[in-house]
Amino acid sequence: MSVSPRTRRWGMAAFVLLVLALAYQKLGLGHWLTLDQLKASRDALVGYYQSDPWLTVTAFFGVYVLASALSLPGASILTLAGGAMFGLGVGLLLVSFASSVGALAAFWVSRTLLRDVVQQRFGKLLNTINAGLAKDGVLYLLTLRLVPVFPFWLVNLLLGLTQIGARRFYFVSQIGMLPGTAVFVNAGTQLAAIESTADILSPGLLGSLFLLGVFPMIAKFIVNAMQRRKVYARWTKPNHFDRNLVVIGAGAGGLVSAYIGAAVKAKVTLVEGHKMGGDCLNYGCVPSKALIRSAKAVKQLRKADAFGLRGAQGTVDFAAVMQRVHDVIRDIEPHDSIERYTELGVEVLQGHARITSPWTVEVALSDGRTQTLTTRNIVIAAGASPFVPPIPGLKEASFLTSDTVWNLTALPKRLVVLGGGPIGSELAQSFARLGSEVTQVEMAPRIMVREDPEVSELVAESLRADGVRILTGHQAVRVEVADGEKRLIVQHAGAELAVPFDELLCAVGRSPRVTGYGLEELGIALTPRKTIETNDYLQTLYPNIYAVGDVAGPFQFTHTAAHQAWYAAVNALFGRFKRFKADYSVIPWATFTDPEVARVGLSETEAREKGIPFEVTKYGIDDLDRAIADGTAHGFVKVLTVPGKDKIVGVTILGEHAGDLLAEYVLAMKHGLGLNKILGTIHTYPTLSEANKYAAGEWKRAHAPQRVLAWLERFHAWERA
Numbered sequence: 001m002s003v004s005p006r007t008r009r010w011g012m013a014a015f016v017l018l019v020l021a022l023a024y025q026k027l028g029l030g031h032w033l034t035l036d037q038l039k040a041s042r043d044a045l046v047g048y049y050q051s052d053p054w055l056t057v058t059a060f061f062g063v064y065v066l067a068s069a070l071s072l073p074g075a076s077i078l079t080l081a082g083g084a085m086f087g088l089g090v091g092l093l094l095v096s097f098a099s100s101v102g103a104l105a106a107f108w109v110s111r112t113l114l115r116d117v118v119q120q121r122f123g124k125l126l127n128t129i130n131a132g133l134a135k136d137g138v139l140y141l142l143t144l145r146l147v148p149v150f151p152f153w154l155v156n157l158l159l160g161l162t163q164i165g166a167r168r169f170y171f172v173s174q175i176g177m178l179p180g181t182a183v184f185v186n187a188g189t190q191l192a193a194i195e196s197t198a199d200i201l202s203p204g205l206l207g208s209l210f211l212l213g214v215f216p217m218i219a220k221f222i223v224n225a226m227q228r229r230k231v232y233a234r235w236t237k238p239n240h241f242d243r244n245l246v247v248i249g250a251g252a253g254g255l256v257s258a259y260i261g262a263a264v265k266a267k268v269t270l271v272e273g274h275k276m277g278g279d280c281l282n283y284g285c286v287p288s289k290a291l292i293r294s295a296k297a298v299k300q301l302r303k304a305d306a307f308g309l310r311g312a313q314g315t316v317d318f319a320a321v322m323q324r325v326h327d328v329i330r331d332i333e334p335h336d337s338i339e340r341y342t343e344l345g346v347e348v349l350q351g352h353a354r355i356t357s358p359w360t361v362e363v364a365l366s367d368g369r370t371q372t373l374t375t376r377n378i379v380i381a382a383g384a385s386p387f388v389p390p391i392p393g394l395k396e397a398s399f400l401t402s403d404t405v406w407n408l409t410a411l412p413k414r415l416v417v418l419g420g421g422p423i424g425s426e427l428a429q430s431f432a433r434l435g436s437e438v439t440q441v442e443m444a445p446r447i448m449v450r451e452d453p454e455v456s457e458l459v460a461e462s463l464r465a466d467g468v469r470i471l472t473g474h475q476a477v478r479v480e481v482a483d484g485e486k487r488l489i490v491q492h493a494g495a496e497l498a499v500p501f502d503e504l505l506c507a508v509g510r511s512p513r514v515t516g517y518g519l520e521e522l523g524i525a526l527t528p529r530k531t532i533e534t535n536d537y538l539q540t541l542y543p544n545i546y547a548v549g550d551v552a553g554p555f556q557f558t559h560t561a562a563h564q565a566w567y568a569a570v571n572a573l574f575g576r577f578k579r580f581k582a583d584y585s586v587i588p589w590a591t592f593t594d595p596e597v598a599r600v601g602l603s604e605t606e607a608r609e610k611g612i613p614f615e616v617t618k619y620g621i622d623d624l625d626r627a628i629a630d631g632t633a634h635g636f637v638k639v640l641t642v643p644g645k646d647k648i649v650g651v652t653i654l655g656e657h658a659g660d661l662l663a664e665y666v667l668a669m670k671h672g673l674g675l676n677k678i679l680g681t682i683h684t685y686p687t688l689s690e691a692n693k694y695a696a697g698e699w700k701r702a703h704a705p706q707r708v709l710a711w712l713e714r715f716h717a718w719e720r721a
């Protein structure tokens with residue numbers, strides 16, 4: 001029988017602990033490490049030191065390190081002994097190093113034996129602690145060490161479970177423990193006067209050490225307050241504010257921020273420079289999904305034979321398709337309209353906003369006037385715009401982006417889609433289905449590179465089946481126009497290839513809008529990804545200015561913009577009482593290709609990259625009754641769980657309506673429900689949602705208790721006999 005390294009490690013640890021516990025009891029170590037015993041033995045101990053100083057010093061150091069490393073009780077008695085035997089100077093030197101070395105050993109033991117287990121079980125909680133330690137670890141540890149009411153051994157063991165570095169732990173511990181150690185060693189030099197260890201720490205002394213301990217925190221608070229003052233120092237604060245909140249941008253992030261502000265009766269002004277509803281309504285989610293629907297109808301028509309419909313044909317009237325796209329936008333527009341938001345209590349201004357101080361926003365109104373708003377808080381929700389790579393010849397040849405593609409009235413005969421991400425893939429497939437000859441160019445080795453390779457492969461297969469020519473590993477190097485024909489030159493494996501086109505759609509990412517409205521003048525910092533830098537509360541450099549949505553990242557989805565908006569609005573309006581950290585623990589997303597790809601949590605690739613152990617359970621949708629009946633029997637539900645545990649860490653669904661199917665897993669992950677709970681939930685037959693239950697069933701089967709089943713088999717055999 002093979003034994004796993006972890007079991008072996010635990011076995012060893014249990015054995016050592018058992019031996020130590022027995023030794024502690026049998027040898028009466030507890031009895032030795034008492035104040036009375038120390039007092040009784042003081043003269044003998046001093047005698048040892050006088051007769052053989054080196055041996056005594058070495059033995060004392062060794063015992064101290066061992067006792068600390070094993071987290072044995074009695075550190076304070078040993079410290080007193082240091083003072084009693086060696087005096088203040090030598091005693092302090094010895095105890096200071098011995099306790100720090102011992103603490104480091106205990107820290108190491110805890111890290112080696114327990115950290116993986118604790119990280120797995122309490123990973124989410126520890127992530128928060130680790131993030132705090134990464135930022136303020138020295139201060140935390142210094143405070144814990146300076147205030148001697150936090151048990152020495154407990155601090156060693158707990159810090160071992162976090163991600164603080166061993167070197168940092170050692171040095172901060174040694175410095176932090178020094179005052180307390182000095183007090184105890186000094187007390188040890190006057191052993192006779194002490195009746196109990198409690199006498200050493202008089203309330204006055206304890207109070208002083210406490211003050212010393214919290215001093216770093218207070219100092220940090222003061223430094224932060226000073227920094228805040230410094231940030232604001234060059235601006236004149238208005239005497240009063242006309243508004244509680246000014247929101248810049250009426251996309252998903254801005255609309256939700258304004259909605260929440262108005263709902264709690266704050267005075268809110270929402271400024272939009274272009275179209276209410278932002279990118280999602282006008283250029284993004286809504287038109288793309290409307291186009292995808294038309295393209296799907298074409299596909300269904302082409303498959304009509306398979307459903308017993310003979311001779312069903314249709315021709316694509318592209319202008320009508322685009323008209324439908326605009327009709328859909330028009331039908332949804334009222335949800336985001338000025339009228340609706342005005343009714344909700346939001347003042348909506350149409351114009352370009354510019355932040356002129358941390359409390360003032362100047363609006364160049366669309367009617368030519370300028371209005372200056374004073375406000376306690378600002379939420380920036382300025383969104384993102386299509387990124388256009390600096391490809392020579394591209395601008396001259398003209399190109400489409402997600403902003404302009406909706407203006408097409410004629411179907412491009414030959415379309416190049418630059419980019420293999422979600423937007424590129426959705427649009428490449430749609431245009432191919434509508435009848436364009438589509439070539440999709442992607443620099444990476446596969447499309448949909450954020451998903452697992454098998455997902456990329458299945459989506460690519462589906463796109464190819466719709467007629468998309470996919471060129472992965474191809475880099476666009478220039479655009480040429482020769483004899484009236486436009487050609488994209490791509491490079492692959494050192495060779496160049498020309499791809500002629502009538503239209504080129506650039507879908508290679510979206511750049512946050514960070515210029516032209518005051519960020520530069522205010523000195524608001526950007527991240528390396530060129531999003532506005534915010535803290536966990538979505539505050540920028542100026543704590544009363546917040547940023548949400550595409551302009552803030554780290555995600556570029558409508559639902560994440562709306563999610564952040566809640567935090568920004570609530571923190572802005574009520575942050576002086578309670579602030580909330582934006583929670584990104586369970587973020588779902590979907591790509592609306594056919595089949596759809598939906599994901600929440602980790603993919604296999606990400607889990608591997610992060611070194612997170614996982615088990616995979618997969619259910620093939622080709623087996624699902626409803627999918628078979630619908631003629632959509634393809635795809636899978638893939639669930640990643642913690643090995644041996646009913647804890648979901650990631651789900652990828654590929655298939656018809658994957659985006660909708662995912663919701664059940666998003667709920668489960670958000671509320672800590674496992675696959676047993678999904679399996680125990682009744683799912684309507686025959687629906688696609690049963691795929692989720694069957695995936696849970698696969699997991700259950702793989703974790704069936706084989707021994708119990710073997711016994712049950714015997715039981716039933718016995719019943720039959």
Ligand SMILES: Cc1cc2nc3c(=O)[nH]c(=O)nc-3n(C[C@H](O)[C@H](O)[C@H](O)COP(=O)(O)OP(=O)(O)OC[C@H]3O[C@@H](n4cnc5c(N)ncnc54)[C@H](O)[C@@H]3O)c2cc1C
Nearest residue numbers: 249251252253273278279280284353383549550556557558
């Ligand atoms: C083709 C496409 C398909 C997409 N599909 C999906 C999808 O299926 N699901 C999904 O979740 N997401 C999708 N997205 C992404 C989604 O559209 C964005 O994540 C979302 O719109 C971000 O919202 P936002 O509020 O951050 O910014 P935006 O919606 O971009 O809104 C920002 C607004 O701010 C205004 N503004 C900027 N600066 C100023 C200023 N100085 N003064 C006044 N107004 C200003 C702009 O005019 C704009 O209206 C898609 C995007 C595209 C392009």
